[in-house]
Amino acid sequence: MAYDVRFISQADVESLGISMKEVMDGVETGWRMNGEGKTELPAKIGIHPRGNCYIHAMPCWIGGDTDMAGMKWVAGFPMNLEKRLPYNNGIFVLNDTETGVVKAIMDCNWMTTWRTGAAAGLGAKYFAAPDSAVVAVIGLGTIGKITLRAFKEVLPAMKYIKIYDPIAEQYGRFIDEMRELLPGVEFIKCGSVRDACADADVVTSCAPILDQPRRSVSADMLKENVCCITSDYDSTLCADTVSGGRSFVCDDRGQYLWTQEHGVYFQNGYPLAEGIYADMGEIIAGKKPPVLEGRRVCLFMGIASHDVMTAKLILEKAAEKDAGTMLKL
Ligand SMILES: NC(=O)c1ccc[n+]([C@@H]2O[C@H](COP(=O)([O-])OP(=O)(O)OC[C@H]3O[C@@H](n4cnc5c(N)ncnc54)[C@H](O)[C@@H]3O)[C@@H](O)[C@H]2O)c1
Numbered sequence: 001m002a003y004d005v006r007f008i009s010q011a012d013v014e015s016l017g018i019s020m021k022e023v024m025d026g027v028e029t030g031w032r033m034n035g036e037g038k039t040e041l042p043a044k045i046g047i048h049p050r051g052n053c054y055i056h057a058m059p060c061w062i063g064g065d066t067d068m069a070g071m072k073w074v075a076g077f078p079m080n081l082e083k084r085l086p087y088n089n090g091i092f093v094l095n096d097t098e099t100g101v102v103k104a105i106m107d108c109n110w111m112t113t114w115r116t117g118a119a120a121g122l123g124a125k126y127f128a129a130p131d132s133a134v135v136a137v138i139g140l141g142t143i144g145k146i147t148l149r150a151f152k153e154v155l156p157a158m159k160y161i162k163i164y165d166p167i168a169e170q171y172g173r174f175i176d177e178m179r180e181l182l183p184g185v186e187f188i189k190c191g192s193v194r195d196a197c198a199d200a201d202v203v204t205s206c207a208p209i210l211d212q213p214r215r216s217v218s219a220d221m222l223k224e225n226v227c228c229i230t231s232d233y234d235s236t237l238c239a240d241t242v243s244g245g246r247s248f249v250c251d252d253r254g255q256y257l258w259t260q261e262h263g264v265y266f267q268n269g270y271p272l273a274e275g276i277y278a279d280m281g282e283i284i285a286g287k288k289p290p291v292l293e294g295r296r297v298c299l300f301m302g303i304a305s306h307d308v309m310t311a312k313l314i315l316e317k318a319a320e321k322d323a324g325t326m327l328k329l
Contacts (some may be wrong), residue, residue: 030305035285061305121150204237239269246294
């Protein structure tokens with residue numbers, strides 16, 4: 001028996017005009033529901049067909065009034081930058097929760113980028129000082145840019161953006177794209193990670209995730225009061241930065257610990273279970289207060305509830321505007 005499925009391409013998603021604020025609101029709601037125990041969120045699993053590459057399966061059901069379920073099948077291949085292909089790409093499948101039938105199949109590149117920026121923005125909303133003026137961005141690719149877009153929503157005093165990337169051309173590309181979005185801020189090109197981190201109130205890292213990380217942000221480079229938000233697993237922040245501060249927060253305690261137990265990431269001095277202050281679900285659900293002094297580290301691997309909440313937003317808008325293509329499965 002055939003049934004209707006809405007197929008939504010990346011171009012369709014881009015045509016919907018979804019704002020960063022809308023994505024942040026959805027991601028925050030999903031996170032709150034994690035903290036309230038209203039989601040089923042197994043740790044993401046993956047396969048690794050090439051060195052430093054992954055293809056992850058990320059299922060999630062969000063219960064309560066949301067009642068949405070789906071799964072992302074997403075690849076991350078760092079060498080794609082040279083091939084002018086996206087680092088992350090793949091599809092998201094949304095299922096009906098009464099019947100299990102597929103309701104929509106959509107590109108997941110836009111979703112992954114925007115919800116990752118949104119998550120970093122929420123890290124800043126809860127853990128950065130509201131008067132943060134100096135922001136350092138380490139890694140000037142897609143996630144670096146979207147993170148700044150989210151910071152704009154929550155860091156009204158942001159005035160100086162210190163940027164670092166090992167590839168010289170990335171500076172110009174980054175500034176050209178960001179200047180229009182942030183007309184009042186000054187971009188400062190830094191020749192080293194240390195230069196970028198000096199005096200920064202917020203440090204965010206978005207470099208490739210590596211099997212053998214060459215971590216570059218050590219605690220001695222940072223101000224005493226600093227908020228570090230990383231989207232690149234353990235590739236950039238040194239263990240002393242992550243473990244020796246005032247608070248360490250991950251996006252989901254279960255996923256972080258499961259991944260650590262499997263032995264590739266978060267080794268060699270990264271926090272164990274007792275070193276986790278809270279996960280963001282607990283913070284947003286009000287079970288633990290945010291911390292605003294000392295060195296606060298938010299390590300966000302990306303969780304499937306972000307994707308389900310973003311897919312919900314995309315599907316609602318697409319249905320409203322009749323965007324995408326109806327297929328028979
Ligand atoms: N946490 C999440 O939810 C999530 C989601 C999507 C992507 N990511 C991760 O974010 C990272 C960035 O993804 P992207 O799409 O922006 O990739 P990208 O290829 O667009 O950008 C990566 C940038 O990092 C730079 N870089 C390379 N080595 C570096 C180093 N040692 N120090 C600093 N910068 C370095 C590259 O030159 C490039 O500019 C990847 O690790 C990706 O897996 C995380």
